[in-house]
Structures are given as structure tokens and as C-alpha cells.
Amino acid sequence: MEYVYQGDNYLLNLIDTPGHVDFSYEVSRSIAACEGALLIIDATQGIQAQTISNLYLALEHDLEIIPVLNKMDMISAMPDEVKDQIVELIGCDRGDIIEASGKTGLGVEQILETIVNKVPPPKGDPDAPLQALILIRYLIPSEESMPTLK
Numbered sequence: 001m002e003y004v005y006q007g008d009n010y011l012l013n014l015i016d017t018p019g020h021v022d023f024s025y026e027v028s029r030s031i032a033a034c035e036g037a038l039l040i041i042d043a044t045q046g047i048q049a050q051t052i053s054n055l056y057l058a059l060e061h062d063l064e065i066i067p068v069l070n071k072m073d074m075i076s077a078m079p080d081e082v083k084d085q086i087v088e089l090i091g092c093d094r095g096d097i098i099e100a101s102g103k104t105g106l107g108v109e110q111i112l113e114t115i116v117n118k119v120p121p122p123k124g125d126p127d128a129p130l131q132a133l134i135l136i137r138y139l140i141p142s143e144e145s146m147p148t149l150k
Helices: 021-032 049-060 079-090 108-118
Strands: 002-005 008-011 036-042 064-070 134-139 145-149
Touching: 002 108, 021 049, 036 049, 036 079, 036 108, 049 064, 049 079, 064 079, 064 108
Parallel strands: 036 064
Antiparallel strands: 002 008, 134 145
16 A cells, blocks of 8 residues: 655555454465564453464564554443553553544554554665565456465
8 A cells, every 4th residue: 555654655565464363374374474563452351262372473573563453432341451461471561552433434544654664675685686485376268377475
């Protein structure tokens, strides 16, 4: 997605991965292609087991972790309890946790600003031989396959 922040243009490549353990391969491929990860925690449920395993995978790849507390619009949200869980898990400051709601849009701008300010750009040498990581390959009828690369 294209994003303008403080007058500068950014191209953000965002990958949404399923949190369910059955998709661990897809998550590992996505993490290999990233420089940062949003740790999105449901404010009504708290940290789940699959979230912890995905977090450890992201940390093993030295990704910048941005904690997000989602579903803050819900009556059953438990922000204080879940923020305590997040602080205990990743050792961040409570102020680093972005309160958000996909339903109302709360926190979206802050998330994008934090990505721009904290997640480093991809590394590489434009003069080096070309290398790529194939993330996904789409087969389009009557056309050739279309890979998504990093």
C-alpha cells in the first residue's frame, strides 16, 4: 500500500497471516520475507498459545515487533489485563502498545506511523546478483504463473 507520512511517500508491503497453528508453514514463509511484525492481540481474549509460537518465530528472525491491542471497541475488552500480559511477554512499555479497532478504525494511523518509524527498510545491494524469496505463486488460467517475491 502507498502511504504518505510527513510529506514522504512510502510503499508498505503488508502480509496478513492466519494465527491458527495449522498454518505455521505459511506464517514461517511470511516471517522470512519481513523486517517487522504487528503482534495483534484480541483485547477480549488475551494472548493465545499460537500467538506466542508465532512471536518466537518472529523474534528468531530479528523482526521489529509492534504490539497492537485490537477489538478495543468491544464491551468485553479487558485492556488493562491484556496489556499486562503483553508487557510480561515481550518486555515493552505499556505506552508502546497501540490500542486499535478494525471495526472503528481506532489506531490505524498510529499503526502505520509506527511501522514507518520503527520497521527498517529491506536490506540489499542493488549491485549484487539478483536473489529472491518466492512467497506465493498464483496460477492464472490462460496465463503464466505469477510469483510474489521478496
